[in-house]
Amino acid sequence: MKLTRHNARRAGLMMSSALCMAAMAGAANAAEAAAADTADGSATVSELVVSMAKTTRSAVSLETVEIQKILPGVSPLKAIQALPGVMLQTADPWGNNEQNEFLFVHGFSTQQLGYTLDGVPLGDQQYGNYNGLSPSRAITSENVARVVLSSGAGDLGTASTSNLGGAIDTFSSDPQAALGGRIQQTFGSYDTHRTFLRLDTGVFGDGNSAYVSGLNQDQRAWDFNGHQRGYQFNGKFIHEGEAGKLTVFLDYNDKVEPNEDSIVHVAGEKSAPYTRPFLYPNLAAALAYLGANGAPPASAGSNFSNYHSAAQRTDQIGYVKYEAKLSDTMTWSNQAYFHHDEGRGIVAGPINQAGLPALFAVYYPGQDLKTVFGGTGYAVRTTEYLINRGGLISTFNWTLGDHRIEAGAWFEQNNSSTQRAWYPFAEANHDLTPYDIPVNKNFAQYASQIHNNVFQYHLQDQWRIRPDLLLQAGFKGSLQYAQGKVPIQQKNLATNTNPTLLPTGEIDTKEYFLPQAGAVWDATEHEQVFVNVQKNLRQFVTYGAGGLSPWSLGSQAAFDLFKKTVNPETSWTYEAGLRTKHSLELGPISGVEGQLSAYHVDFSDRLLQISSTPVIGSLVAGAAILANVGSVKTDGVDLAATLHFGPHFAFYDALSYNRSIYQDNYVTGASSTVVHTAGKSVPASPDWLNKFVLSTNWGAFQGQLTGDYVGKRYATYTNDLSVKATFLIGLEGSYDFDLATGGPLKTAKVSLNVTNLADEKGVSSLVVGAASGAYNTYPIPPRQVFVTLSGSF
Numbered sequence: 001m002k003l004t005r006h007n008a009r010r011a012g013l014m015m016s017s018a019l020c021m022a023a024m025a026g027a028a029n030a031a032e033a034a035a036a037d038t039a040d041g042s043a044t045v046s047e048l049v050v051s052m053a054k055t056t057r058s059a060v061s062l063e064t065v066e067i068q069k070i071l072p073g074v075s076p077l078k079a080i081q082a083l084p085g086v087m088l089q090t091a092d093p094w095g096n097n098e099q100n101e102f103l104f105v106h107g108f109s110t111q112q113l114g115y116t117l118d119g120v121p122l123g124d125q126q127y128g129n130y131n132g133l134s135p136s137r138a139i140t141s142e143n144v145a146r147v148v149l150s151s152g153a154g155d156l157g158t159a160s161t162s163n164l165g166g167a168i169d170t171f172s173s174d175p176q177a178a179l180g181g182r183i184q185q186t187f188g189s190y191d192t193h194r195t196f197l198r199l200d201t202g203v204f205g206d207g208n209s210a211y212v213s214g215l216n217q218d219q220r221a222w223d224f225n226g227h228q229r230g231y232q233f234n235g236k237f238i239h240e241g242e243a244g245k246l247t248v249f250l251d252y253n254d255k256v257e258p259n260e261d262s263i264v265h266v267a268g269e270k271s272a273p274y275t276r277p278f279l280y281p282n283l284a285a286a287l288a289y290l291g292a293n294g295a296p297p298a299s300a301g302s303n304f305s306n307y308h309s310a311a312q313r314t315d316q317i318g319y320v321k322y323e324a325k326l327s328d329t330m331t332w333s334n335q336a337y338f339h340h341d342e343g344r345g346i347v348a349g350p351i352n353q354a355g356l357p358a359l360f361a362v363y364y365p366g367q368d369l370k371t372v373f374g375g376t377g378y379a380v381r382t383t384e385y386l387i388n389r390g391g392l393i394s395t396f397n398w399t400l401g402d403h404r405i406e407a408g409a410w411f412e413q414n415n416s417s418t419q420r421a422w423y424p425f426a427e428a429n430h431d432l433t434p435y436d437i438p439v440n441k442n443f444a445q446y447a448s449q450i451h452n453n454v455f456q457y458h459l460q461d462q463w464r465i466r467p468d469l470l471l472q473a474g475f476k477g478s479l480q481y482a483q484g485k486v487p488i489q490q491k492n493l494a495t496n497t498n499p500t501l502l503p504t505g506e507i508d509t510k511e512y513f514l515p516q517a518g519a520v521w522d523a524t525e526h527e528q529v530f531v532n533v534q535k536n537l538r539q540f541v542t543y544g545a546g547g548l549s550p551w552s553l554g555s556q557a558a559f560d561l562f563k564k565t566v567n568p569e570t571s572w573t574y575e576a577g578l579r580t581k582h583s584l585e586l587g588p589i590s591g592v593e594g595q596l597s598a599y600h601v602d603f604s605d606r607l608l609q610i611s612s613t614p615v616i617g618s619l620v621a622g623a624a625i626l627a628n629v630g631s632v633k634t635d636g637v638d639l640a641a642t643l644h645f646g647p648h649f650a651f652y653d654a655l656s657y658n659r660s661i662y663q664d665n666y667v668t669g670a671s672s673t674v675v676h677t678a679g680k681s682v683p684a685s686p687d688w689l690n691k692f693v694l695s696t697n698w699g700a701f702q703g704q705l706t707g708d709y710v711g712k713r714y715a716t717y718t719n720d721l722s723v724k725a726t727f728l729i730g731l732e733g734s735y736d737f738d739l740a741t742g743g744p745l746k747t748a749k750v751s752l753n754v755t756n757l758a759d760e761k762g763v764s765s766l767v768v769g770a771a772s773g774a775y776n777t778y779p780i781p782p783r784q785v786f787v788t789l790s791g792s793f
Contacts, residue, residue, distance in 0.1 A: 058152050062083065064142075064145055067146075071753045074094055076136065076168075077135055084639070084654035084691075091764055092221075100262070106165055107658050107682055108165025110125050110126075113166055117138045119321075121160055121391070128345075128383065128545070129416075131389065133317065143211075145172060145174070148167075150167045152534075152599050153516070164538040174236070181197065182793075183198075183793070190219055191219065191220045193218055194219075197215075199211060210236060213233065213235075226308065230253065233250075244322055244323050247321045249319050251318060255313055259347075261277075261278070261305075264302035264776055276303050279306070287427070289305060308346075314342045319335055319337035321335035334392065335394075344383060352377070363443050376425050379423065380422070380438050382422075385417070386417045388416075389412060403463050409456065410456045414454070416449070418543065418544045419444055419448075421442075423439070423441045450483070450484040451483050452482040453481045453482075454478075454480050455480075458474060458477075460473065460475075469521050470519065473515075476516075479509070480510075481506070482542045489501060507540060514535045518533065531575065531576045537568055576597065590647075595638070599636050603633070605628040605631070606628065606629055606631060606662075607627070609626045632660055636656065636659065656689040657687060658685065659681070683717055689710060693707075700737070701733070706730040707730075709725065713766055716773070717769075729756070744793055751787070751788040756780065756784065762780050
C-alpha cells in the first residue's frame with residue numbers, strides 16, 4: 001500500500017515561456033555609499049563589484065540579477081559561492097540537494113553559521129531538520145531580492161543560535177508598482193524543466209501592493225533514474241501608510257529529491273568508485289544483486305548499492321511584520337512568524353548490512369528476516385521529521401543627535417520530533433517509489449521529542465563622532481531552554497547493557513553578555529577603513545537522533561555527564577579591512593572597485609562526538625560521548641576586486657587564504673587513545689580559494705565566463721588523507737529582445753547556462769572521517785546545459 005504525494009498535483013503548474021529580470025542598477029558611487037548606511041549594513045556586489053558601505057564588519061551582497069545569471073532558479077546559498085571566503089559544494093547544479101550540501105565560510109561549516117529570510121530565522125541548515133529549512137525551501141529563487149553574507153560576524157540582531165562564524169541573510173523582493181507579471185521556462189540536461197510564474201497587482205487602494213507566484217521544477221538525477229521535483233508558492237502583501245509599513249509573506253513548498261549515496265574511502269578496500277548510483281527503478285537487477293540472505297556482494301565492500309533514497313519535505317512558513325513610525329526619530333518594528341514542516345528521509349536498502357541483522361534480531365528473534373520484510377531482501381527505512389515553531393522579533397531604533405540607538409529582542413518556541421521507522425519491501429509492492437509515503441511499518445526503532453524556547457536580546461549604539469568617522473558598540477545575550485523526551489526507546493542490542501539508548505532531560509544555557517565593537521573611517525574620498533571585534537556563541541543542537549546534540553548521545557549517563565561538564569562553542573572574531581572605488585585612465589583599465597580584509601578567530605570549546613559505533617555505513621545508534629576537545633585558531637585574508645575595461649568588459653576576482661589550526665589533541669575510546677590533532681589543519685576547509693568572473697556587455701547581449709578554484713582539502717582530523725584541488729568553469733550568456741512594437745510581452749529574453757564547462761571530475765562535497773584511514777566523498781556533477789526563455793507582461 002502507498003500514498004502518492006505528487007501525481008494528483010502534477011497538472012497544477014505546467015506554465016510556459018518567458019520572463020525578463022529587471023535591469024540592474026549600477027553600483028552607487030563612493031560618495032553616495034559614504035553618505036548613508038545601507039538598510040542591511042552590507043556592501044553591494046553590483047555586476048560582481050564590491051562597493052563601499054557603512055558597516056564595521058566585512059559584509060557583501062549579491063543582487064537578484066546576478067543570482068539569476070549564475071543559473072535561473074539557483075539556490076541563494078549556491079549563488080554566494082562567488083563571494084570571497086565562501087566554499088559551497090553540492091552534487092547538483094542548482095544547490096538544492098541538502099543531503100550533500102557542504103558550506104564553509106572562513107573555516108566555519110554549515111551548522112556554525114546563521115541564516116535568515118527577511119529577518120526570520122531559518123535554523124542551522126542541518127539535513128536532519130529540527131529548527132528550520134533551507135533558503136530555497138523558504139522562498140522561490142526568482143523572488144529573492146538579494147543575499148547578504150557577513151563572513152566574519154553577523155549583526156547583533158540576527159535571529160540565530162548558530163551564527164558562530166557569520167550570517168547569511170536572504171531578502172525577498174517587494175511587489176512591483178505596476179500591474180503585470182513575469183514568466184520563465186527553463187529546459188536542459190537530464191530532462192530538466194523549471195516553470196515559474198509571478199503576478200503583481202501593482203499599487204491599489206491606499207498604498208497596497210501584492211504578488212503571488214508559482215513554481216514547478218523537475219530534473220532527473222545525473223547518475224541514476226531518480227527525479228528532483230517539487231512545487232512552491234509564494235505570496236507577499238505590503239501596505240505603506242503614514243503611520244508605518246505592514247508586510248505579510250507566505251511560502252508553501254513541497255518537494256522530493258533523490259539523495260546521493262556517498263562514496264566510502266576506507267584503507268584496505270579496493271579503489272572506490274566515482275559514483276554510487278541506486279538500482280531504482282530496475283527491480284529485477286536489484287533482486288539479482290542480493291544474496292539469499294539479503295546481503296550485497298562482498299566485493300562491493302562499503303560501497304554497496306541501495307535500491308533508492310530520497311528526501312521528502314513539505315513546509316509552510318510565513319510572517320507578519322509592522323514597522324511603526326513613532327516619530328521622525330523613532331521606529332518600532334514587530335514581526336511574528338510561524339513555520340510548520342513535515343518531512344522524511346527514505347532509504348530502501350539491503351537488510352543484511354551495516355549491523356542491521358543484530359538490530360532486527362532484537363525485534364524479531366528467531367525469525368527469517370527476509371520474510372519479515374517482504375521477501376525481497378530489502379527494507380525501507382525512514383527518518384521522519386516534524387517541526388512546529390513560531391516566534392516574535394521586536395526592534396526599536398532611535399536617532400538621537402549623532403547617535404543611532406537600537407534595542408531588540410527575539411523569542412522562539414519550537415516543538416520538534418524525530419522518528420526512525422522500518423517498512424517492508426515486498427515484490428508485489430515493487431512500485432513503491434522514492435516519491436511515496438510508506439505505510440504499514442514493521443516497527444518504530446525510536447522516537448524523540450524536544451521542546452525548546454530561545455530568547456535573545458541586543459543593544460547597540462552607532463555614534464557618528466564626525467562626518468568621516470562612525471563608531472559602533474553593543475552586546476547581545478542568548479538564552480536557550482530545551483527539554484527532550486523519548487516516547488519510543490530503541491530496544492537494546494544483545495551486547496548492549498545500557499538501560500536506554502537515547503537520553504531524556506533538560507539543558508538550559510545562558511550567555512548574558514556577548515560584546516561587539518567596531519568603527520568605519522572614510523580615510524579619503526575613495527577609501528574606507530573598517531575594524532570590528534565580536535564574540536559569538538553557538539547554542540547546543542536540539543535534535544533527538546543525530547548530529548552534535550546531547551539528546552543524541554548513547555546513554556542517559558553520557559547525557560548527565562555532558563550536562564555537568566560541557567560548554568557551548570564560542571568564538572572571538574577580529575576583522576580589519578579597506579574598501580576602495582576609483583575611476584582610472586590606466587591604459588585599458590577604466591575603473592577599479594574592491595575590498596581587502598584580514599581576520600583572526602579564536603574558536604573555543606569545540607564540540608566533537610566520539611562514538612563506539614563506526615560512523616561510516618552504520619544505521620544503528622551506539623554509545624557516544626560528546627565533549628569539548630579544545631580550540632581552533634584561524635587567520636585569513638580576502639581580496640576581492642573588479643577591474644573595468646571600458647564600457648564592454650569587466651573582470652572580477654576573489655582570492656581567499658584561510659588557515660584554521662587545531663590547538664589541542666583529544667582522547668577517545670575506552671583505551672584512552674590520544675588522537676594527535678594539535679597543529680593540524682581543520683579538514684574539509686581548503687587553505688586557498690579563488691573565484692573569477694569575466695563579463696562582457698554589448699547592449700542586448702551579455703555574457704560571463706566564471707571560474708571556481710578550491711584548493712587541497714584534508715579528509716581526516718589527523719590530516720593523513722586529502723583530496724585534490726578542483727577547478728570548475730561555467731559559461732553564461734543572454735540576449736534581450738526589443739519588443740517596443742507592442743504585443744503581450746513587454747520584455748523577452750533567452751539565456752544559456754553551462755555548468756562544469758570542461759566536464760571535470762573530482763570531489764565535490766567531502767565528509768570528514770572520524771578517524772584516520774576513512775572518509776566519504778560526493779562526485780562533481782558532469783557538464784550540464786540549460787536554456788531559459790523569459791519575459792514580462
